[in-house]
Amino acid sequence: MIRFALDRRAFGALVAAGLLLGSTALAAAETIKLGVIGGDEEEIAEVARKVAAKDGLTIEIIAFSDYTLPNEALDRGDIDANAFQHKPYLDAQIAARGYKIVPVGYTIVEPIGFYSAKHKDFAALPEGAKIGIPNDPSNGGRALHLLAGNGLIKLKDGTGLTATPLDIAENPKKVSFVETDAALLPKQLPDLDGAVINTNYALGAGLNPTDDALVQESRTDNPYGNFVAVRAADKDKPFVAKLVAAYQSKEVADFLAERFKGAVLPAW
Numbered sequence: 001m002i003r004f005a006l007d008r009r010a011f012g013a014l015v016a017a018g019l020l021l022g023s024t025a026l027a028a029a030e031t032i033k034l035g036v037i038g039g040d041e042e043e044i045a046e047v048a049r050k051v052a053a054k055d056g057l058t059i060e061i062i063a064f065s066d067y068t069l070p071n072e073a074l075d076r077g078d079i080d081a082n083a084f085q086h087k088p089y090l091d092a093q094i095a096a097r098g099y100k101i102v103p104v105g106y107t108i109v110e111p112i113g114f115y116s117a118k119h120k121d122f123a124a125l126p127e128g129a130k131i132g133i134p135n136d137p138s139n140g141g142r143a144l145h146l147l148a149g150n151g152l153i154k155l156k157d158g159t160g161l162t163a164t165p166l167d168i169a170e171n172p173k174k175v176s177f178v179e180t181d182a183a184l185l186p187k188q189l190p191d192l193d194g195a196v197i198n199t200n201y202a203l204g205a206g207l208n209p210t211d212d213a214l215v216q217e218s219r220t221d222n223p224y225g226n227f228v229a230v231r232a233a234d235k236d237k238p239f240v241a242k243l244v245a246a247y248q249s250k251e252v253a254d255f256l257a258e259r260f261k262g263a264v265l266p267a268w
Contacts, residue, residue: 030239031058035070035082038063039204040264044108044247045083047255052246057239059246067136067182068093074231075099081234081243083107086224088138088161102235103227105244106267108256110199111222112142113213114150117190122150122214125193129175132195134182137162142217142224143196144168150215161223199263209263225267 036045042063049059062079064070070082071093085093093099119125131152133143141163148155154170155163165177178192185195186205199209209216217224228244230237246252248268256264 029056029058031060032080032239032243033060033062033078034243035062035064035073035079035084037067037070037084037200038065040200040260041084041108043259044252044255044264047252048083048243048246048249051249051251052242055242055245057242057246059243065183067139071097071099071101071229074101074229077231080239081228081230083228083247084226085229086138086226088142088224089136090229092137092162100232101229102232103229104235104240105228105248107226107228107247109219109222109225109265109267110263111209111217111219111265112139112146112196112198112224113202113209113216114146114194114196115186115189115202115207115212116192116194116214118193119214122152122194125152125173125175127173127175129173129193130178130191131175132178132180132185132188132192132197134185134196134198135179136182137164139182139198140164140179146196146215146217203260203263210261219262219265222267227267 034045036042042061045061049061052059070084073079074082087103090101090103094101114122131147134140138161141161144153144155144163147153152173152175153168156167156169159167180188182198183201185197186201186207189195194214197207202209228247230240234240253266256266
């Protein structure tokens with residue numbers, strides 16, 4: 001019988017090596033909380049979650065129903081990242097609330113559209129029509145620029161992305177504007193002549209942006225691309241690159257094409 005002897009120092013080295021390998025594996029695996037708006041963005045996040053898992057990143061998806069909540073949660077540290085907003089919206093939130101939040105990688109773009117339950121032709125909207133627009137500065141301005149770009153109104157020269165009804169220079173049809181929470185506009189649509197509705201809320205209400213929108217933003221060179229956002233102090237942490245890579249993956253691009261048929265597009 002042949003016996004092998006292992007001295008204490010050699011045994012200790014092997015144990016230390018095993019512990020080191022174990023700690024490295026644990027360090028490579030990380031869990032984060034990601035905030036999104038419930039609905040189609042939650043579906044997209046689920047695809048990104050599966051992709052990220054292959055790279056050692058576990059994502060817990062937290063769904064919100066109100067645009068203001070994911071940035072509040074991120075600022076408080078209740079979540080580690082969010083993926084729901086475009087730059088004009090984040091800029092407005094930072095100006096109003098002083099958040100130290102930064103964009104770290106593009107995800108999707110959802111061209112905003114004008115919908116009506118009463119009219120089939122945007123150009124034929126009646127005089128005095130009641131038009132619903134989001135009441136937050138960035139999406140409200142986005143809505144007004146859409147309406148101006150399609151000839152319903154004219155904005156004052158030099159009006160920026162956060163336009164308000166006070167920036168309207170010409171309103172030949174004397175339309176009136178109902179400013180309300182973006183999430184509520186689909187429910188109010190039957191009582192309005194039309195409304196500018198964000199794509200995620202349109203989809204959630206059973207509207208098809210490619211078929212039902214009377215007019216819609218351009219799908220190219222669109223300044224309203226959504227992105228992953230994190231606290232500024234976290235922007236260089238390893239999970240950030242993994243999360244962005246998961247969103248900017250072939251799996252997500254293929255899912256967008258199959259699930260949304262052009263209504264929601266990659267922004268990267």
